[in-house]
């Protein structure tokens with residue numbers, strides 16, 4: 016059974032994250048979760064989360080679900096790239112996204128969440144869409160929703176059609192030809208250690224020359240910005256009047272009035288262009304003349320991350336066949 020679900024920006028001003036409605040249990044409990052191709056845990060705010068750590072989030076209460084089963088003796092604990100994290104125990108229950116149901120999905124209930132999750136009331140948990148090898152449940156790792164659903168889908172794929180300051184979609188089991196133009200270019204995926212890792216064939220700044228290069232990075236729907244090698248971002252921001260790499264602000268900032276070039280990245284023989292508007296990410300604070308860039312250096316990260324700023328410029332196919340591949344198309 017295929018499915019389609021909305022990817023809704025949690026903030027109307029800038030695309031910090033997208034959430035998707037899901038239902039868990041019997042009778043169904045609806046939560047809005049952050050679908051993250053950069054991790055592989057499905058965890059939710061729950062009746063096990065201390066009230067002091069819950070601030071407006073919807074919660075999943077397994078004790079109110081007739082189909083919930085405790086996965087005895089299992090725990091989990093996860094840390095995200097920004098230093099946020101959560102931990103807890105594990106149930107299995109019915110889990111539905113956009114009409115696709117998995118009847119015994121591992122649902123990780125939070126017993127602790129870090130302050131940044133507490134303060135983000137629009138995110139009620141995460142759905143990891145990375146490879147199940149990254150799942151943190153101990154002592155037995157659990158399968159992702161996609162791995163569980165794969166065999167019931169017409170095709171073992173899901174697609175991401177994220178949009179700039181608008182609602183996009185995640186589709187499961189099919190490729191919607193109306194969502195892209197031209198051809199989809201498929202690239203090999205390196206599945207070790209468990210991210211959707213691919214190699215971009217180079218880049219161009221604005222209308223400038225294309226620079227062939229092999230940029231190994233992960234496609235990560237859970238990361239807001241895009242983080243690339245220092246020489247790439249230096250050549251990009253070098254084209255922007257007044258842009259500086261600021262220790263104070265923690266990255267490249269520029270005068271909001273400056274004109275930005277677009278950024279093009281290679282996907283095999285094809286390419287995707289990120290419009291300048293996507294790279295003018297946000298004012299530092301409401302009304303500030305200083306703006307924060309959507310393209311930042313990956314040098315302190317140790318990995319290049321193609322986050323939402325890049326992904327929303329394309330229609331992306333996460334092909335879970337054997338071997339997995341990743342497809343990119345203009346839209």
Ligand SMILES: O[C@H]1CN[C@@H](c2nc(-c3ccc(C(F)(F)F)cc3)no2)C1
Nearest residue numbers: 051053054095096099131132135237238
């Ligand atoms: O770890 C990498 C895997 N994908 C990236 C990711 N990061 C988050 C995240 C979501 C929400 C929050 C909070 F609400 F602000 F706390 C924090 C981090 N979700 O995926 C980074």
